[in-house]
Amino acid sequence: AQSVTQLDSQVPVFEEAPVELRCNYSSSVSVYLFWYVQYPNQGLQLLLKYLSGSTLVKGINGFEAEFNKSQTSFHLRKPSVHISDTAEYFCAVSLSGTYKYIFGTGTRLKVLA
Amino acid sequence: EAGVTQSPTHLIKTRGQQATLRCSPISGHTSVYWYQQALGLGLQFLLWYDEGEERNRGNFPPRFSGRQFPNYSSELNVNALELEDSALYLCASSLDSMNTEAFFGQGTRLTVV
DSSP, rough: EEEEEEEEEEEEEETTOEEEEEOEEEEEOOOEEEEEEEEEEEEEEEEEEOOOSSSSOOOOOGGGEEETTTTTEEHHHHHHEOOOEEEEEEEEEETTTOOOOOEOOOEEEEEEE | OOEEEOOOSSEEEETTEEEEEEOOOOTTTOOOOOOOOOTTEEEEEEEEEEETEEEEEEEEEEEEEEEEEEEEEEEEEEOOGGGOEEEEEEEEEEETTTTTEEOOOOOEEEEEO
């Protein structure tokens, strides 16, 4: 069975500082990896995805993530955060070829002025 | 282009009643997914419909059911509502069953009192 672990439930960070949101997954088969963002009272928006190829994936709003197969991780990073990045971030996996997403429990990013 | 739309935005029901939630996918999308986002439980996969058929189901009791119509819109029905069913229900759609990106709606917040 597949699982996703987001190690931090909340991450406070000051504006313009870098941030890393951690995600580890468990799967015995190939998976696709995703990061979604959820702003208050809204649905989920795709930030970026890893399907294959280059392990460094760049997404929207200046976010990027690196797929590390040996450590089964897919950490999300941004070099300089803005107040508007305050939101909940979800890491998700889906089995290659199927689209039943398995989500982590989310990390609430709070950017402080 | 309109995104995934869900109705109603909010729904209040009493225990034991039935709730019906609706989802219209992005035009041209044939796959629809339903997720439950309950407080403290993260996002849980409920149902996946593609081309009018149920393709996969999460670990939910049979009183959670749904269907997909010929125009690919979908309905989620929850019978015999329990207090624990209070949650944000998110619908997502993808171009087809082989597509890797799901687009989410804003959700329906169901409150059971």
